[in-house]
Amino acid sequence: ATTNLDTLHAALTDIETITDPNQVAKLSQDYHTFSPVLVPKLAGKVGDIVVRPANEAEVIKVAATCAKLRIPITVRGAGTGNYGQCVPMHGGVILDMTKMQEILWVKPGVARVQAGVKLATLDKKAKGSGWEMRMAPSTYRTATIGGFIAGGSGGIGSIQYGLLGDRGNLLALRVVTLEDEPRAIELRGDDVQKVNHAWGINGIITEVEIPLGSAYPWAEVIVTFDNFMTAAKFGQSLGNADGMIKKIISIFASPIPQYFSALQQYIPDSTHAALLMIAEPSLELLPGLVQQYGGQITYQKPAQEAGKGLNLAEFTWNHTTLHARSVDTSITYLQSIFPADKGLELVEELYDYFGEEVMMHLEFIRVNGRVVPAALQLVRYTTETRLNEIIHYHEAKGVFIANPHTYIIEDGGRKVIDPEQLKFKEMVDPYGLMNPGKSKVLEFKVN
Ligand code: FAD
Known part of the structure; x- marks a missing residue:
């Protein structure tokens, strides 16, 4: 070697x-x-x-x-x-790939960039002409667009636009193959799914064409509640209000907000919290809805101060886990999507069943046109066996778990081997050299 x-x-x-x-x-x-x-x-x-x-x-x-x-x-x-x-x-x-940072063009509602462009850089550039990223992970300041597409799934903005894998959230990709004579192939339309969330085993993404959303002035708001399920119902209700434009609806069961030391003064001990990003034109409607659920608005930052002081987005999605782990490294997490028909019922049942062993952190997202609670629950880890028991208990109740405790792609969110991805893989990576060891079916063919 x-x-x-x-x-x-x-x-x-x-x-x-x-x-x-x-x-x-x-x-x-x-x-x-x-x-x-x-x-x-x-x-x-x-x-x-x-x-x-x-x-x-x-x-x-x-x-x-x-x-x-x-x-x-x-x-x-x-x-x-x-x-x-x-x-x-x-x-x-x-x-x-981080040297490939060129933004090739931004047109109304769509941009084309090289794979190493940072999400925040594209977002900033698009905002200059009234557009922005439809969705981004809470790591948008450092993460690349190629990495988001190959390894991520959604995030800030998914309440409005759904997940990255949803039809229409990715328009085209250019990938380099690992054939004897490597080519660059352009994939458009549904063909992008051959490489979407493929963890870099299906070709090297060099360029991405991604649709953009309207850049609203986003206000950031914290609301607190005495009761967790009331907070969850408020989140669902705000999610369902189609006329109110939002970018984040994150709900945290006590004691999670106590891990957010920078937010301590806005979230009294033992209360449950909602962290929100709402378009300013929709803000006028918020106090009425908050009142209906008995909440208290404790913090509000206007869009014009975005980028100054606290940045609520960086407490949501998997940043929640980051903050919790900075206080207690024994904490880990799950990634779940609750079913649309009985989402909140199951949230309540599991919240009651696990108590503080599995602390509820909900992220409302849009799935097939409906707003559902997804969750990145914080787990007080004891053993791998117990963690698997917790995962299986959720699955038995009908909760979808994208297991973040495996490095095998099919055992994570994907569950099954996508035959289209497999066919594409066999063509572009005939020697099994791309990120070998991450898929069940395709083992490294050399050695
Ligand atoms: P990397 O980690 O470098 O790569 C990810 C995968 O993509 C790897 O398999 C890699 O091989 C492959 N890859 C990278 N570039 C290419 C390319 N050009 N061609 C082919 N394959 C490629 N994820 C979310 O989806 N939503 C979230 O809200 C979110 N929040 C997070 C919060 C924290 C605190 C942390 C630590 C992670 C979070 N993540 C989240 C996961 C991750 O940050 C994102 O998915 C991010 O977009 C990954 O981008 P990256 O550039 O760091 O990719």
Whole structure:
């Protein structure tokens, strides 16, 4: 293998590489550390070399060299993924895409960018012409668009637009293959699903065409409640109010808000909280709805102060887990979607059943035209067996769990092997070199 790597290094002299072992080890990591189950399983997994292509021609050159020498490639954006998606299981090349940062164009309602563009950068650029990202993970400040598409699922904005995998939320992708003679293939329409959320095993995304949403002035609001289920019902009701435009409806059962030290003065002990982002034209309607559910508005920041002081978005989605873990590292989490017909009933049943072992953190999202509670519950972790019991209990009740404690793609959110993705995989990665070890069906064919 060493000679192969030397050959690789020699072939890539005009492309930036990193071989310093400390740097390579750092760039082999992601945020799977949120999972006590994944940490021991991924310990010590490092790449051999980091390669940083500046453009698609360089990506093709790296791909051709790796295909010829049968060296695995693990693609990396910002490395903020939570499932060890960009931790290399079999060494090889870490392909760092962060130099490919060009915003190719922004038109009304759509943008085309290179894969390494940061979500916040695209958002800012689009806002200049009245548009913004439809949805973004709470890591938007650092995460790349290629990493979001290959490894993420939705986030801030999903209450309005649904998830990334929903038809229409991704318009086109350009991917480089790992064939003997690598090509760049453009996928449009439903074909984008061949690569969407494929964890970099189905080609290297070099460009993305993504639809945008209207850029509203977003106000940030905290509402507190004495009763958790009242807070949850308020969230559902605000979600259902189609005329009120919102970007985040996050509901936290006590004691979760106590992990948000910066918000302490707005959330009294033992109360439950809603963190909201609402379009300013809809704000006038909010106090009436809050009153109907017996809540208290304790904090409100106008859109014109966005970017100053507190940023409520960075307490929602998986940032909630980040804040909780900064206080208590034994805390981990689940990712759930409750069924549309009996969502809140099940939320209540599971809230009562698990008590503080599984603390409720709801994120309302739109699924197939209906607003449902999704959740990133915080779990007080004891053992892997107990964690699996908790997961199975939810599933038996009809809650969908995208298990964040596995690095096997089919065992996470996907559940089944998508035959279209598989067919595409066989074509673009004939030697099984792309992020090997992450899929059940396709094992690394060399060694
Ligand atoms: P990486 O972690 O670098 O990569 C993710 C996956 O994509 C890997 O499998 C990698 O191989 C692949 N990949 C990266 N670039 C390419 C490319 N160009 N071509 C092919 N494959 C590629 N996720 C959400 O969906 N919603 C959230 O709200 C959310 N909140 C988070 C909060 C915290 C605190 C943390 C730590 C994570 C959160 N995440 C969330 C997960 C993650 O931050 C996002 O999914 C993010 O968009 C990933 O982007 P990245 O550039 O860091 O990708």
